Amino acid sequence: MLGFLLRRLGWFVITSWVVITVSFFLMRKVPGGPFSGERNLTPEIEANINAKYHLDWPTWKQYLHYLGPLNLDERGLFGDRSKPFGGVLTGDLGPSYKMRDFTVNDVIAQSLPISVMLGLVALMWALALGISAGLVSALRPRTGLDLTMRLAATAGIALPNFVIAAFLIILFVFLIPLFPVAGWGTLKHMLLPGFALGAPRAAYIARLTRTGMLEVLSQDYIRTAVAKGLPNRLVLMRHALKGGLLPVVSYLGPMTAWILTGSLVIEKIFRIPGTGSHFVNAALNRDYTLAMGVTILFTVLVYGMNTLVDLAYTFLDPRIKLEES
């Protein structure tokens, strides 16, 4: 177990370094910069700004400076009075170029808890709807009920979440005024966006559950359990679910990372101050440091979640050993 985690850590360092390096240089290659705007700056003012943010340095030097912990800056990022920027290796993601009253660490610290909360609500919707629909389908295969569930699931996968969001808003805000149209702060604000975000995932989970359960239910050990007279409920809960939900668990890792960060559209429609919108806005604004910061965040999340999922396998399926993975 320890060996497994250490190996994972090693790969994590390598993966992150590759991600940071590739995205850093890719971003600098894109035309436009954080300070280009409709009004062109005169060359003198542009020089002042580039000097302040070190955009006048060669890219490799900016890269080394960004990576840290060697500080290449004689005067600190904001004039002589300011702290030398520590670099990513010291956990300092730098100042945001576009939201200049905040550091990237601030931006992530403010938005991540909100995204986590939204993600949890979405996850609950997704699991609750997905697993129950999948179970119903698997237990009554090829019936009208199964067909209805599968149709709903297919529709759920096919419909993008912003379409679902629009339906929800028309229905539950304008026709039946139950929920606020947008914003963040109360449980009421979370339910609609959580559902819109979770529904397509629920559909996917329903299909995974159905397939997984159908396979498990045809296994010998289930027949044995039924044959020895266990009630259906116990067979299902104690024996079938564990194996049947494995595909769902392996899907949970990437899904969680995706839900935490990929909620851009939902965040915009429901005006939720989470992390998702920073992903796209940072790239559009050429806010180099913020874009790097959220990319690193995403890397950590995906990697962390996948590791957790691998650990969870061993709990659910004793046949799987960590050493083999």
Add this chain to the structure above:
Amino acid sequence: MNRAWKGPLLRQAVALLLFAGLLAGLVGVAGSARLERADFVFNNTGEVQSLDPATVTGVPEGRILRGIYEGLCVKDPVTVRPLPGSAASWTKSPDGRVFVFDMRDEARWSNGDPVTAHDFEFSFRRFLLPETAAEYSYLLWKVVNAQAFCTGKDADGTEREVDWSEVGIKALDADTLRIELEDPVPYFLELMAFYPLFPVHRASLEAAQREFPDTWNVEWLKPERLVCNGPYVVEERRINDRIRLRKNPMYWDAKNVALDTIDALPIEHWGTSVNMYLTGEVDWLDGSIPPNLVPELLKRQDFIPKPYLGSYFYRVNVTKPPLDDKRIRKALSLVIPRRAIVENVTKAGQAPTWSVVPWKELDPENPPLEGEAAAEEARRLFAEAGYGPGGKPFPVIEVLYNTSETHRDVAEVIADAWQRELGVDMRLKNQEWKVYLDSQTNLEYEVCRAAWIGDWVDPGPLNFLSLFVTGGANNKTGWGNAEYDRLIAEIGLEQDPAKLEQLMLDAEAILLEEYPVLPIYSYVTQNLIKPRFGGLHGNMLNEHFPKFWYWMDDEELAEKLADLPPDLQEVPPGGPSGGKYAPVGRARQIGRN
């Protein structure tokens, strides 16, 4: 792995604990994030870059900064002409080069310190310091020695080190600020009400620098530390959620400030923006309205577009043949179906324009050519340049625009007209915003969509004419004309309004002869605002000073609505947010509704 770990009891307990934690978290987040609705809520359309006035540019920033700071002047809500702000009065020398501001004695910072001329000297110095890297710093370059102080170079490019004591900005005493210009700037007083030139509080800035030597740059702007001199202070700030402003009791004119709290929400999604307005969660949208809703909104009493000092046009890269021929450019301009564009695409009351100066009144004696007459003239010019039937084949023209449905629709209408009238094939090319800006600056385009919004109203045309001086940072067409440059330089020096007017007409005439840009339409403001809200008018700059804002009572509202068509005159019931109205007589005092 220990068997006990897998025991059902323990696992259930862990699951239960997790679930309980989750619930507690949900409730915690829900409780902490809750704020009562403010007296007035508006969509600020985006997150502000900073609350430091010296370093920002942009409309959302301006909306907030006009609430929390006050420059030497403020602007009249209707005419947007300068009114006394932190300065009670001023004198201007006859040659227009020296301004002496008399500070307002009762003006206070939010911590009670008096607002002095020294504060403004400090703030203007900071604005010009190279390490502040103010994008707008060129606004003060006409001040004696300011450009050399800011960039180390004079206007003619000679390098020169300048000490602050040589710059023409001096606080003679706490009460008197003297500013000396190298050349007169006709709109200088308007600049004194422009947000980059708002003052900052020296003592609190320097205290933050002492207390947080590492992070003062972020710390001094935190709501709990920021000292302002405007009608409002920042009470709360959450990224992408809101900025909450609260009335500043120390503000010198606080008795006339009507609203206690204002929320600025950075809503980016236009559909959400309108939804929030329709459900009453937001009281004012400035733009951020989906264009396809405009015809519906025009039937309402709360959406009344007004002329806006902005111009939509196409830049032409005059370095690319055959566009280097001004006959070709003129022909292309002639057949642009401007009326069809404003009537069928933009729809909000934009006006077709034949000059890059927006809202230019047409000469009734000599109206611009339109329709078939224009097309014939265009074909004649094409033939003269050697194209058209029997002539050389005309190459495909590429039109560049930043990705947006409206820009695409406008381009398609124009493409259709060029194809139909002149046989010119056009290829549309859209680019993401920053890439598009880059292509434009580097002249990597043939024809490209562009727009410009004026910064001052008087003299308004100068906003647009000054763009096209040879080599200007915002020329972006490759075009240049020595006579034109001379006229623009002269406009700056002219003190006589009539002569100034004539100089601008002369300069404009050159643009209209040479067509480095193809004018299309003049902008309108698109404010969707609760009819009951007062003190916010659709003025030419669409610039609004929160100190004038208030809610009307029924009587005043009925009076205001009396001008509208009869079916729009109904007074909506109830005031906003528990019926907060302006101090009695306030509306009359500001006047002009």
